[in-house]
Amino acid sequence: MAKEAGFTPPAAGPEMISKHERGVNFPGTSYQAAYCHFFQASEPELGFRYPYPHEHKDDHAGSVTPPLAGIPSQHQPTPQTEGVETANRRDLLSLTAAAIGLTATGTAAAMIAPADRLAILERATAGSGAASAAEGALQAVVADYLHHPPAETLRRAIALQQLTDAITAQYPLRPADQARVWRVSGVATGIRGWLENNAGHTTDARLSLREAHRRGELLEDNQLIAWTRFMQATIEDYAGNPAGAEQYALDGLRHAPSGPQRAILLVGSLAGARAAHGDIRGVDAAVSEAESIVSRLTPDERGPREDHRTVVDSLTSIGLPIFSLDVGRVYSRLGEIGRFMEVTADVRPAIEQGSSSRTSVFRADEAVAVARSKSPDLDRVAALARESLRLAGPFQTAHIASRVNVVLAVTDRDYPAIRSLADEAHTWRISRNRPIDLV
Incomplete structure (x- = not known):
């Protein structure tokens, strides 16, 4: 290969190519030319570069060979993509070694019979x-x-x-x-x-x-990306990091230009992060766009019944009762108790009848709305939060815990009902996180 390119690399053997592959040695000028000839590609295309843009290969005759892209030297800052570029260079050299009949360790590779x-x-x-x-x-x-x-x-x-x-x-x-x-x-x-x-x-x-x-x-896969961004935003929101939640939500929205996933990200992620910042106009804009999307959904895009729904369904659909609850949660965080009751009016009958699997979530959001309102009734707040703890299903632990944390953060912990709620919430968390329940 090298001779056809007009070069004769010194010690052109398995051991040297193996060193190139592992990054022990950097390919010299002759090796670079041979690789370029084999792949019919230019040096920049293969990642070979020189320290200064105005210098050319001829200027470096007899000088130290510059490093491959992605493999920093002591004079070269490490790029953020170092791991990816280094892996790409290794793949390139592995392919070269295989093409000339060598394994990664430098030994001769066995020929594969037809x-x-x-x-x-x-x-x-x-x-x-x-x-x-x-x-x-x-x-x-x-x-x-x-x-x-x-x-x-x-x-x-x-x-x-x-x-x-x-x-x-x-x-x-x-x-x-x-x-x-x-x-x-x-x-x-x-x-x-x-x-x-x-x-x-x-x-x-x-x-x-x-x-x-x-x-x-x-x-x-934009669908998978948007789905994971929604979950990442939710986790950051529950962890008390609204700025991180908003970043994940915005990136998810770039991959979900329309449909159920966009509505989920707008209300379930972006609006919540903006509510945490007190951005009422931002909340209203996100909710308005999401409502417009939901009004045009097909039956398939509305997904399974509420009590059969899991997070996996968020890949392709959004449930209308859950959408209403998500909108309600956004306004509860703003202390807008009237708006909260208005947007959740369609799901309240099922809540009151006890036929909804989301009753615990609704009660927790109602507790947040009352706690953040201008005239909070702390006894009512504590009663609603206790009911949410009592009704919480096994898959609702994080949802309820995050809401009760908000209640405890914005109310007077010295008030008897709130102090009792804090003790009950602590006991509840311990019971939910027993070793037998964890993997």
């Missing part, structure tokens, strides 16, 4: 079946989501992640099948992060959702 190549393709066919099996497993996890305790659903989501990892390791997958497996893993990881946050493991939840978001980016 029959073996055919066997690999047959395994790729089996990989398609494995991808379908992973999708079926995800459907089972989602279908049974609410029929198990949160810890069991979390365990199943983790097992699904491990299944997708095993499929990727065992089968040579077609690109389309690889995308299917990655999407299954992305959704499973999103479920995991959501339930980790419900269990009070905020740090673990953040890491899981970062992984889910990254998979969405690599797949260029």
Whole structure:
């Protein structure tokens, strides 16, 4: 390869190429030329660059070879994309080594016989079946989501992640099948992060959702990206970080130009963050746009019944009762008790009859609205908050805890009813986070 390019690299052997691949040595001028010839690409296209833009290769004859892009020297600042660029350079050099018959360790690679190549393709066919099996497993996890305790659903989501990892390791997958497996893993990881946050493991939840978001980016799947951004915004909101919640919401909206996901992000994420800042005009604008979207939804975009709905349904739909409750929550945070009662009027009958699975959330939001109002009735606030704690379902721990935290933060902790509520809330949290409930 090098001779065809008119160069004879010194010690052009497996050991040197292996060092290039591992970043031990930087390719010299001759090696760079050989790589460029092999890939039919220019030096900038392959990431070879010189310290100063006005200098050219000829100016560096006999000088120290500059580093590859992404591999910083002591005189070169580390770019934020260092990890990605370094990996890209390693992939490039690995491909070069493979093309000339060398393995990553510098030993001669065994030739693959035609029959073996055919066997690999047959395994790729089996990989398609494995991808379908992973999708079926995800459907089972989602279908049974609410029929198990949160810890069991979390365990199943983790097992699904491990299944997708095993499929990727065992089968040579077609690109389309690889995308299917990655999407299954992305959704499973999103479920995991959501339930980790419900269990009070905020740090673990953040890491899981970062992984889910990254998979969405690599797949260029706007739906998956918007979904993870909604969950990330919710977690930051519950953690008392409205600025972070707003950033996640705005990024999610860039990937959700219309439809249910945009309405969810507008009301469930952006409006809430703006309410935390007291931005009433910003809240009204977000709610108005979301209401316009919801008014045009198809039956499929309204999703399953409220008591069958999980966070996974937020990928494709928004439930109307939940939308009303989300709007109500926004105005409760502003202390607008009248507006809160107005926007939740359509769901209150079910709340009063006790036929709604969201009664606990409604009571908690009502407690926040009264607590933040101009003339708070602290006895009523405490009674509403206690009822929300009593009615909270196993998957509502984080939702209720975040609202009760707001109540305790904006009221007089020395008031007897509020002091009693604080003690009860503390006991409730401990009972919800018992080791038996966690994975």
